[in-house]
Amino acid sequence: MNVTQDVLTVTEVTRRIKQLLETSFPSATIAGEISNFKRHTSGHIYFTLKDENAQIAAVLWRSRAERLLMSPEDGMKVIVSGRITVYEVRGNYQIEVLSIRPFGVGEFQMAFEYLKRKLAAEGLFDPEHKKPLPEYPERIGIVTSPTGAALQDTLNILRRRMPSVELILIPVRVQGPGAAEEIANAIYEFTEYGRVDVLIVARGGGSLEDLWAFNEEIVARAIYASKIPVVSAIGHEIDFTIADFVADLRAPTPSAAAELVVRDGAVLLDNVRDSWHTIRESMLNMLNHHKGNIRHLLKSYSFNKPIDLLHQFSQRIDEVDRGMAASVAHRFAMIKMNARALHLRLAALDPQLTLKRGYTIVYKDHEIIDSSKLLHAEDVIDIKFQDGDVRSTVS
């Protein structure tokens, strides 16, 4: 044995090993099978992770243990991520576990069922917690991968159906470690932002493991806590994730989500145009109706009575007038006729004429004597001839 070699104390060598190990494995993701799973009264969980020819001790501190999305059991194949540390007192190394994910399909299914039961029991899936979608959203939030098919499909549908909306994206990773946290944060952020009318949480198709982020509890709780109605659109029609159960509405695919969220703009446009016409039409009808009323009133007997009376009076006046005119004219004519007749008669009586016919007028004391008996001898009389007078005495 070479004595001059440095002699280390156990502590020193352990510390060196610890330093060496912890710096070279700051974080590690290990797949293996669970065995000797023990939940300590302290709440910490200890188990061994093994495969056919090796094993490693694992510890899950209590704080993490509470947020487990699955109930690990012996024999379960899992993927564990955490960091390697050395437990100096025992002189062994272990992995301090940060998260556990099921590894084989069986494990996924088991973990899925477990979380589904757990959240269902808490009422996160209850229909009465489902918020109705707004009928005419103007601003739509979407949590998805910026480069994924889901965003593209959603855009295409919205462009066709209702280009007047605004699509607001929070880009996130949709699979792999950390994806669930990003998705959950994005959902909380939208609630904090508050100025979108509906929120789509989407990703394209993929394997059960690809979609796993949407089965994580933090995503489920974020959706449940969202003040904005959430439409989940994850994978294909057949894929159901926990997010779909919690969402306010589950769409089979991202494109379907877009179609559920917005109405067909063209149909809406027709409706609005119809409304426009109807309003104009009913307005015109109303005006015509009122005009008709007024016209009817104008023609109505009662309204016209005064005018009617007026007409009658004026008619009577005309008649009277005419009548008067006629009678006056008539009278006038009569008078004229009479006058003429009188005139003629007078003329006829005109002493001159009679005188011209040889007759004479005898006056006595300026009175006409029309009978011989009135004259006595010696009366002085004047005899009027057509051409002068002769005074004489009666013999």
Place this chain on the structure above:
Amino acid sequence: MLKKEPKKPTFEQSLRRLEEIVNQLEQGDVTLEESIKMYEEGMLLSKACIEKLTQAELKLKKLGKDMQGNFQLFDQESK
């Protein structure tokens, strides 16, 4: 927090009001003055809705936060 936008009727409110006006005018049990007022409002509303609906270009934005942690909408190019 974002400053409050002036109270503009949302698209949904405008449509609802438009339907209301159409129904009332069709029933016709409205005075002439009221119906004229409603007619004018209906014309304005339908014009605004048509303008909104014929706005052709879909806007894609990205929600983020600026230095001070306030929300900002950034343009996001879309294929």
